[in-house]
Amino acid sequence: MIKVAILGYGTVGSGVFEIIKENKDIINEKTDNEVEVKYVLDLRDFPGDPCENVLVHDYDVILNDPEVEVVVEVMGGLHPAYEFVKSALEAGKSACTSNKELVAKYGAELVNIAESHNRNFLFEAAVGGGIPIIRPLNMHITADAIQEIEGIMNGTTNYIMTKMAREGADFEEVLKEAQELGYAERDPSADVEGYDAVRKIAILASLATEKTVDFEKIYTEGITNITATDFKYAKAMDRSIKLIAKFKNEGDGYVASVSPRLIAKDHPLYNVNDVVNGILIKGNMVGDLVFIGSGAGKLPTASAVVSDVVDCIRHLNVSTTVIWNEEEYQLADFSQSKKKFFLRTTASKEEIEEVFGYVTYIDANVDGELGFVTAKLTEEEFSEKELAFGKTITRIRMED
Ligand code: HSE
Numbered sequence: 001m002i003k004v005a006i007l008g009y010g011t012v013g014s015g016v017f018e019i020i021k022e023n024k025d026i027i028n029e030k031t032d033n034e035v036e037v038k039y040v041l042d043l044r045d046f047p048g049d050p051c052e053n054v055l056v057h058d059y060d061v062i063l064n065d066p067e068v069e070v071v072v073e074v075m076g077g078l079h080p081a082y083e084f085v086k087s088a089l090e091a092g093k094s095a096c097t098s099n100k101e102l103v104a105k106y107g108a109e110l111v112n113i114a115e116s117h118n119r120n121f122l123f124e125a126a127v128g129g130g131i132p133i134i135r136p137l138n139m140h141i142t143a144d145a146i147q148e149i150e151g152i153m154n155g156t157t158n159y160i161m162t163k164m165a166r167e168g169a170d171f172e173e174v175l176k177e178a179q180e181l182g183y184a185e186r187d188p189s190a191d192v193e194g195y196d197a198v199r200k201i202a203i204l205a206s207l208a209t210e211k212t213v214d215f216e217k218i219y220t221e222g223i224t225n226i227t228a229t230d231f232k233y234a235k236a237m238d239r240s241i242k243l244i245a246k247f248k249n250e251g252d253g254y255v256a257s258v259s260p261r262l263i264a265k266d267h268p269l270y271n272v273n274d275v276v277n278g279i280l281i282k283g284n285m286v287g288d289l290v291f292i293g294s295g296a297g298k299l300p301t302a303s304a305v306v307s308d309v310v311d312c313i314r315h316l317n318v319s320t321t322v323i324w325n326e327e328e329y330q331l332a333d334f335s336q337s338k339k340k341f342f343l344r345t346t347a348s349k350e351e352i353e354e355v356f357g358y359v360t361y362i363d364a365n366v367d368g369e370l371g372f373v374t375a376k377l378t379e380e381e382f383s384e385k386e387l388a389f390g391k392t393i394t395r396i397r398m399e400d
Contacts (some may be wrong), residue, residue: 015302129302144283253332
């Protein structure tokens with residue numbers, strides 16, 4: 001019998017509890033063991049809920065119980081999640097988490113503590129919700145130099161962008177609807193400002209490089225400035241606008257960013273809609289691999305967490321292959337990254353061409369403004385020109 005403790009009985013925690021109960025036979029067979037949730041930790045009470053009999057309010061009960069082999073951290077936030085996971089690993093328990101904030105900030109340290117105790121710290125659900133992406137990166141795509149990781153890694157913003165594209169609605173309107181439906185948090189900034197996606201790309205980039213990519217050094221721009229009119233132009237270009245997280249070898253090193261991008265119809269991520277996430281990995285030998293699936297939501301996320309629980313139980317006294325060093329990975333300078341830019345402006349063609357030279361105009365039947373695409377420019381060149389120009393309504397990066 002293997003005893004598990006779940007820290008946090010929110011959306012994902014209750015999903016983990018439900019899956020371990022509902023899929024008991026499958027999980028027991030896969031682990032060749034009997035798996036039981038011995039404790040659920042939460043500050044709240046849940047009268048009448050199936051977790052009631054195993055609910056505790058004091059983490060020390062779990063930490064000091066040698067019967068607990070696996071701790072599942074699904075509380076979210078950095079503290080006390082970090083202290084709880086670290087102490088569990090130091091006490092010789094394995095730990096799994098869906099918490100990307102925790103993994104992006106302390107991943108390398110926790111992986112190495114786990115390893116030194118022959119235990120595991122696993123985090124399949126921290127990126128891409130239910131999509132298997134961490135395990136493939138760690139264990140399967142190991143014969144390649146990874147050239148690029150590119151993805152739609154935030155379900156909430158993808159839901160918002162999809163609605164804007166389909167219904168011609170504005171950002172604020174769709175955000176409100178998403179909040180009413182429970183897709184977006186009351187404080188949506190982590191999602192809409194790109195803070196969630198940047199942690200996810202930093203985690204994947206760290207695993208690809210086996211060093212630590214600091215999410216705070218990645219250029220991050222959210223979707224709050226995208227309007228219904230931008231989608232009219234996108235349609236006219238046969239493109240869509242998606243919040244894209246990228247880590248790419250651009251010749252002089254790997255550049256990372258999170259920003260809205262205009263992506264073309266033949267791009268593998270074009271049809272990734274609603275809360276679905278999609279992640280493209282380019283290896284120098286294997287070529288393009290695309291992973292698509294539910295990027296958020298109770299059961300998909302909990303399913304990925306429970307797959308980690310299964311892995312921990314299969315490898316009770318051995319550390320599996322997560323290689324992640326605390327040494328910082330040096331990203332190349334984003335300001336030298338080259339691409340085309342789409343701009344909307346109230347300026348005349350003469351004024352546009354005086355600053356940007358040859359451009360391609362986009363006709364989207366919008367009165368009182370012009371929309372155009374620049375030639376390929378570095379971020380730095382573009383910023384200088386835009387500053388001199390001074391008449392931009394919006395600007396969005398074009399995706400190759
Ligand atoms: N807020 C996140 C999203 C949850 O919308 O994708 C999953 O990480």
